[in-house]
Amino acid sequence: MAQAFEALSAWQVMLAGLLFFGGIYLLFGAVTWLLTHHILPALGIGRPLDPRPLAPGQLRRELAQSGVSVLLFGTGMIFPWGLLKLGWARLDPDAGWGRITLEILFLLAWNDVHFWINHRLLHTRLLRRFHLPHHRSVVTTPFSTYSFHPLEALMLGNVILLPMVVHDFSFWSLFSVPLFSLFFNCVGHANYDFFPGVSYSHWFAASRRHHLHHACYHGNYGFQFTFMDRLFGTRLAADAADAQLRTHARRQTAQGHAS
Ligand SMILES: [Zn+2]
Numbered sequence: 001m002a003q004a005f006e007a008l009s010a011w012q013v014m015l016a017g018l019l020f021f022g023g024i025y026l027l028f029g030a031v032t033w034l035l036t037h038h039i040l041p042a043l044g045i046g047r048p049l050d051p052r053p054l055a056p057g058q059l060r061r062e063l064a065q066s067g068v069s070v071l072l073f074g075t076g077m078i079f080p081w082g083l084l085k086l087g088w089a090r091l092d093p094d095a096g097w098g099r100i101t102l103e104i105l106f107l108l109a110w111n112d113v114h115f116w117i118n119h120r121l122l123h124t125r126l127l128r129r130f131h132l133p134h135h136r137s138v139v140t141t142p143f144s145t146y147s148f149h150p151l152e153a154l155m156l157g158n159v160i161l162l163p164m165v166v167h168d169f170s171f172w173s174l175f176s177v178p179l180f181s182l183f184f185n186c187v188g189h190a191n192y193d194f195f196p197g198v199s200y201s202h203w204f205a206a207s208r209r210h211h212l213h214h215a216c217y218h219g220n221y222g223f224q225f226t227f228m229d230r231l232f233g234t235r236l237a238a239d240a241a242d243a244q245l246r247t248h249a250r251r252q253t254a255q256g257h258a259s
């Protein structure tokens with residue numbers, strides 16, 4: 001697989017990238033939507049998090065913004081391919097499954113570090129205007145996952161480049177990054193608590209934490225894990241959005257009485 005990837009032409013790499021990122025975005029988004037809006041509620045598993053309605057035209061906006069990100073991620077495949085072509089990085093074709101597992105575990109942790117740093121930078125005064133397009137989704141959906149300003153897409157999309165130049169990864173380890181990243185991203189933006197029984201700090205409560213990030217804006221900058229927010233003291237309390245959700249519930253009740 002490694003040789004086949006390196007043997008592609010620049011245009012083929014970009015076309016394959018576009019099809020790959022467009023395909024996984026639509027597939028993962030649609031499956032998560034189906035699970036969280038139909039299948040899991042019907043089975044009585046989990047519960048929705050933010051009960052407020054989506055903004056008018058939200059899904060259309062998320063799909064349009066994500067289309068631009070898919071364009072950047074897809075054509076951006078030229079960068080890892082270019083590193084290989086130039087000999088600045090190498091793929092290890094002989095890595096066994098033990099090595100590949102270790103590499104994936106490392107990339108899982110690195111992805112959280114890389115995401116926290118870039119996300120925290122996007123919340124500074126200098127860069128926040130490039131992050132607001134993502135935060136226009138206050139109540140998130142599985143299609144919010146790639147809904148970024150192009151600059152944010154470029155910042156987040158370069159996650160594998162630095163590891164590639166310092167270590168010869170297996171093709172499959174690097175291939176796993178966009179897959180697990182989008183999977184966790186869909187979970188994070190699903191606006192659905194899949195495991196209401198686990199504690200707020202549990203790995204399985206990532207959707208609760210990212211829902212709070214969108215509801216409160218500041219805090220919980222991490223991705224799937226909590227170690228970066230714990231290290232830098234940027235965790236939100238589990239009840240951080242309770243006041244605004246109670247206000248919404250009160251308004252709903254008042255409207256119900258009025259009508
Ligand atoms: Zn943010």
Ligand SMILES: [Zn+2]
Pocket residue numbers: 134144189210214
């Ligand atoms: Zn988000």
